Amino acid sequence: MIKVQNYIKDGDNFIAIEEFEGKVPDPEYVDSAIELVINGIPIITCREWDNMDDLWSYIANGFEELIEKSEWTTEFPDQSIELTFRLDKKGKQVEVESTPSRGLVKAKTSLDEFLTAMSEGGQNFFLRMAKIVPDKQDIYLREANRISEAAKKLLESCKQKQFI
Secondary structure, eight states: OEEEEEEEEETTEEEEGGGOOSOOSOTTSOEEEEEEEETTEEEEOGGGOEEHHHHHHHHHHHHHHHTTOSEEEEEOSSSSOEEEEEEOTTSSEEEEEEOOTTOOEEEEEEHHHHHHHHHHHHHHHHHHHHHHSGGGHHHHHHHHHHHHHHHHHHHHHHHHTTOO
16 A cells, blocks of 8 residues: 655645645745655655655656666755665566665555556646646646656556566
8 A cells, every 4th residue: 555645844834735725935945745655664754855846856757767777766855865766577566765864764565556656646746736836837737747657658668578
């Protein structure tokens, strides 16, 4: 089971992005968080908040890069936290790993379930941000589409390679 939830940081509180009302203080740097839990293991939590519009774009890049290779790693925009996606040899499973201050955490899950959950999480984030920050609507809508297409292409690529 995979849980993906997006939050906007409001003072010391995190508000689910769907419930956020109002404006963000700085549209160029939106303090936000992703909660990613895979099979009960918290991979990313609100403690690792950052500028998540950048991280979601990095994740879309990762899906695109995984079409050509079996491992992808990035760092959070403004923290020394690494996020890694690693496909198994058959392309059916993905291991997700992060290195927050609480120590290395990792979990495995099916690639199909992971891509579905992450694509939906990224799209939800970008579509909601398009409403919260209308001046950047075109960018957010483009990124929502890009993460969806990248996830579909990666899954199709694994199927064509007879991995799945």
